[in-house]
Amino acid sequence: MMNQPSPRKFWRWFDPRYRQIGTWAFILNRITAIGLTVYLVLHLYMLSKLVQGPEAYDAFIALAKTPVILFGELLVIAAGLIHGLNGIRVGFNSFGFGLQRQRETFIVLMIIALAGTVYFAVHMFGWA
Amino acid sequence: MKPTTWTITLSISRQSGGAPRHFQEFTLEVNPDEYVLDAVERVWAFHDRSLNYRHACHHSTCGACGMVVNGVEKLTCITPIREVTRDRGTLRIEPLRNFPVQSDLVVDMSAFYQNMEASKLNSVSPVEKADLPIDHPTPAAPAVDAERLVDCIECGLCVSVCPAAATSDSYVGPAALAGAHQQFQATGEISLLDWADHQDGLWRCHSAYECTAVCPSNVNPAWRIMNLRRHVVSQRIRSLFGAKEPRP
Amino acid sequence: MPKQHSPHAVIIGAGFTGCALAYDLAQRGFAVTVLERGEIASGTSGRTHGLLHSGARYCTEDQEAARECIQENRILRKIAAQCIEFNGGLFVALDDSDLSYAPKFAAGAQACDIEIEELTTAQALQLEPNLNPQVRMAYRVPDGAFDPLRLALAFAASARQLGAEFKPYHEVTGFILDGQGAVTGLNVTDRHARQAYQQPADIVINATGAWAGHLAAMIGLTVPVTPAPGVMVAYNRRLIQRVINRLNAPGDGDILIPQRRMVVIGTTSFKVQDADYIPVFPEQVEEMHRKAMELIPAVAQTAERGAYMSARPLIGTAEDERSLTRTFKCYDHAQGGQVERLVTITGGKATTCRAMAEKTADLVCQKLGISAACQTADQPLASYRLYYSA
Numbered sequence: 001m002m003n004q005p006s007p008r009k010f011w012r013w014f015d016p017r018y019r020q021i022g023t024w025a026f027i028l029n030r031i032t033a034i035g036l037t038v039y040l041v042l043h044l045y046m047l048s049k050l051v052q053g054p055e056a057y058d059a060f061i062a063l064a065k066t067p068v069i070l071f072g073e074l075l076v077i078a079a080g081l082i083h084g085l086n087g088i089r090v091g092f093n094s095f096g097f098g099l100q101r102q103r104e105t106f107i108v109l110m111i112i113a114l115a116g117t118v119y120f121a122v123h124m125f126g127w128a
Numbered sequence: 129m130k131p132t133t134w135t136i137t138l139s140i141s142r143q144s145g146g147a148p149r150h151f152q153e154f155t156l157e158v159n160p161d162e163y164v165l166d167a168v169e170r171v172w173a174f175h176d177r178s179l180n181y182r183h184a185c186h187h188s189t190c191g192a193c194g195m196v197v198n199g200v201e202k203l204t205c206i207t208p209i210r211e212v213t214r215d216r217g218t219l220r221i222e223p224l225r226n227f228p229v230q231s232d233l234v235v236d237m238s239a240f241y242q243n244m245e246a247s248k249l250n251s252v253s254p255v256e257k258a259d260l261p262i263d264h265p266t267p268a269a270p271a272v273d274a275e276r277l278v279d280c281i282e283c284g285l286c287v288s289v290c291p292a293a294a295t296s297d298s299y300v301g302p303a304a305l306a307g308a309h310q311q312f313q314a315t316g317e318i319s320l321l322d323w324a325d326h327q328d329g330l331w332r333c334h335s336a337y338e339c340t341a342v343c344p345s346n347v348n349p350a351w352r353i354m355n356l357r358r359h360v361v362s363q364r365i366r367s368l369f370g371a372k373e374p375r376p
Numbered sequence: 377m378p379k380q381h382s383p384h385a386v387i388i389g390a391g392f393t394g395c396a397l398a399y400d401l402a403q404r405g406f407a408v409t410v411l412e413r414g415e416i417a418s419g420t421s422g423r424t425h426g427l428l429h430s431g432a433r434y435c436t437e438d439q440e441a442a443r444e445c446i447q448e449n450r451i452l453r454k455i456a457a458q459c460i461e462f463n464g465g466l467f468v469a470l471d472d473s474d475l476s477y478a479p480k481f482a483a484g485a486q487a488c489d490i491e492i493e494e495l496t497t498a499q500a501l502q503l504e505p506n507l508n509p510q511v512r513m514a515y516r517v518p519d520g521a522f523d524p525l526r527l528a529l530a531f532a533a534s535a536r537q538l539g540a541e542f543k544p545y546h547e548v549t550g551f552i553l554d555g556q557g558a559v560t561g562l563n564v565t566d567r568h569a570r571q572a573y574q575q576p577a578d579i580v581i582n583a584t585g586a587w588a589g590h591l592a593a594m595i596g597l598t599v600p601v602t603p604a605p606g607v608m609v610a611y612n613r614r615l616i617q618r619v620i621n622r623l624n625a626p627g628d629g630d631i632l633i634p635q636r637r638m639v640v641i642g643t644t645s646f647k648v649q650d651a652d653y654i655p656v657f658p659e660q661v662e663e664m665h666r667k668a669m670e671l672i673p674a675v676a677q678t679a680e681r682g683a684y685m686s687a688r689p690l691i692g693t694a695e696d697e698r699s700l701t702r703t704f705k706c707y708d709h710a711q712g713g714q715v716e717r718l719v720t721i722t723g724g725k726a727t728t729c730r731a732m733a734e735k736t737a738d739l740v741c742q743k744l745g746i747s748a749a750c751q752t753a754d755q756p757l758a759s760y761r762l763y764y765s766a
Contacts, residue, residue: 002149003229005297012294018199019289022337022350026291090335096358099351100262102337145569159658163682166656173653180545180567182415184422186684187610189635190525192415192422206682231568234415234545241764251458251526251760255617274463274617277523277636282761346637 021103029086032079039076070124077120081113134160134215138171140179141222144231151220152176160210164202164219165193167209168233181233188344191283195233196222201285203344224288226297240284243300248320249307253278257314260348279345280307286339286349292332299332300324302339302349309352312359325360382407383744386562386577388548388591391421392524392729393721393736394583395531396752400730400737402538404748409575410532410540411564413547416763417528420585420651421726423686425608425642427619427633428452428460428520429727432467432492433626434702435484436477441702442488444728449518451730451753452527459526459760461634465519465619466500467492469512470670474623478513481623485517492517506615506674519619521633524726529760531729536765537758551580551595551718558716559595579717579740586651586689588722597709601722603651603687606643607660610682615639615674622671629667638681641668651687691723704732706739719743 013030016023049056063069089109093099135157143149154171165183172179183193188206195204197212198220213219227235255274286302287293293301305324312320324330330353339349385401387394390412398408415422431445453462469475485492493516500514501507532542545567552561552574561576584591586603614637622630632641641664648654661683668675691705704724709715721736734750741748 003223003225003227003235005226005294005299007295009294013291019336019338020341022335022341023291026334026336093335093354094357095361096351096355099337099354161658162656169653178567178570180414182418184415184417184525185426185523186423187608187638187640187682189426189523189638190417190422192418192525205684231545234568238764238766241761242766245759245761245765251523252461272617274461276461276614276617276634277459279636281636
């Protein structure tokens with residue numbers, strides 16, 4: 001019946017309603033993982049332009065300096081920070097360290113991730 | 129002292145045979161200090177005798193009355209109505225998730241109980257070993273020569289809330305892993321580690337920690353799963369160097 | 377699977393008695409089907425106090441029940457250890473009236489073969505530091521606590537392993553008679569599928585406890601059983617390790633039991649006509665709270681965790697329900713030429729469920745001319761979790 005587990009219910013991974021902060025960590029880790037994987041594919045695709053010669057690569061670099069792409073790059077940095085820092089938390093938790101403080105740890109790490117993202121934004125967009 | 133009366137609406141998930149489920153509403157007067165299960169039982173007694181729901185002990189020792197109340201897994205016999213709604217509010221009551229529904233609010237616990245049996249958790253434990261180790265790092269009371277039923281009441285709330293259990297019916301689930309952990313702590317049996325060290329065991333957990341948030345009985349499955357990982361990894365490393373027994 | 381040529385016994389009610397009887401009859405070679413309108417142990421059994429009686433509670437007023445209790449207490453400790461906290465219990469005296477009851481109590485316990493031990497107040501307080509320090513004297517008795525659902529499931533699991541079939545959420549709506557006054561089956565509704573069907577039976581056993589009278593009334597029979605509910609209140613800390621009884625004649629709120637992380641106090645006693653829904657009366661909960669604090673003052677700082685009602689099936693219809701016996705009774709409805717192939721078992725205590733099943737199975741065997749001895753007292757029960765095995 002409709003209530004049973006099923007691989008097709010992966011959408012439930014992304015449903016934070018009525019859940020605690022642990023689920024937000026779980027969701028963010030999945031979203032950022034998907035984002036970083038997509039980015040890795042794009043990144044390899046762009047690098048493959050090198051094979052096509054300097055013109056193709058220069059054209060791409062020009063495109064990469066537009067604000068929209070820059071914003072995308074910022075998202076990649078944010079995703080990397082969130083995923084990496086949360087990964088450290090989960091890694092420690094997995095061996096029984098800091099589990100009783102997993103909520104607080106997550107909040108602190110996300111503040112660090114946000115600060116890092118702001119730092120990169122300031123530099124990338126030349127606001128400083 | 130006259131008790132306060134609230135009027136609340138219970139919106140109960142109904143399902144029978146192969147028909148799709150729907151919600152049926154019942155409005156009743158309750159004392160807000162009553163428990164959610166009392167209201168459900170009254171719906172059955174006075175409004176609709178066809179309603180099916182699981183219950184037995186009505187005081188959180190049997191674990192039969194787990195339901196999803198307004199989106200959150202609750203042991204309904206110890207959940208006061210006051211905590212989950214307000215006067216003229218609604219209680220949306222659904223069966224536990226990640227279990228097959230037999231009808232209405234009744235779920236099939238077979239696979240869950242089979243996993244609990246496989247975890248070898250002994251249902252009775254010496255009192256000093258029954259508490260969570262992190263709750264009592266040093267014995268709070270002098271060791272007593274007494275036994276008690278363990279904390280896990282096998283209600284299934286942890287499995288219902290777990291995102292990993294939602295997508296994998298072969299995952300043994302937080303309760304069984306917590307059971308294996310408790311039994312390992314009591315006996316040091318290596319076979320328990322072997323049983324848990326499996327892709328559908330310890331390594332299926334993806335750290336949402338919701339099991340601990342909904343557990344009505346202080347089992348803390350998340351902590352126990354993670355602590356069991358530590359035991360498994362340290363045992364594996366030690367066995368690389370030829371050690372057979374776990375560190376006492 | 378039920379055996380081909382075995383007589384088919386259909387039990388109505390999957391409380392303690394129904395589950396224990398299914399196990400007993402399955403052991404004696406019957407094909408067994410258990411019909412239960414709700415969940416296993418969702419009536420009186422599940423909501424019992426959880427006290428494994430030593431019998432001491434009844435040793436002055438109801439010695440027959442007391443003797444049954446201590447015998448069954450010893451057996452259950454052996455066969456159902458998986459769901460019992462066996463730490464013993466205390467009977468404690470707090471005032472002069474309690475003290476004057478003590479000699480009667482000691483004599484009663486001895487008469488019923490219940491091993492008791494007199495403790496000094498210092499010993500009692502050392503065993504149970506949360507006990508009221510005003511304690512005047514105490515006896516130690518072999519009481520225990522059990523998990524109600526799991527006790528029923530352990531019997532059911534053992535029965536299932538012998539081929540018994542359990543059908544929870546199957547409600548009996550009527551009896552099928554053969555025209556000569558014998559029951560040949562039951563009309564049943566599968567509450568999951570909401571479908572009616574007929575369940576054939578060689579013999580039917582009404583094990584519905586407090587509902588036995590209602591069920592018997594479906595074919596115009598009378599069973600003198602009185603539903604006598606009582607309230608239980610659970611508190612959020614395990615303040616004691618042993619059962620604490622007030623050393624006096626049975627009364628309201630005189631037993632506290634430890635269970636998992638809780639203590640549970642009970643109970644009251646009054647009469648109702650219909651046991652289907654019994655409200656928890658706030659004034660009774662408050663009374664339990666006061667009584668609990670008398671025995672264990674620390675209850676005052678402990679939060680309530682749950683409050684519930686359970687309806688005892690008491691045999692008889694006397695005015696004062698406390699005076700009704702706690703023993704059980706088995707009725708063969710063929711007596712007086714009423715209805716053949718129908719037996720009712722009711723009354724009793726959770727502690728005596730196995731003995732109730734034994735007596736009933738003896739009667740069922742006698743009626744069908746089968747000679748098979750009861751073996752339920754010998755072997756430990758199967759793990760309660762195996763009730764759910766495939």
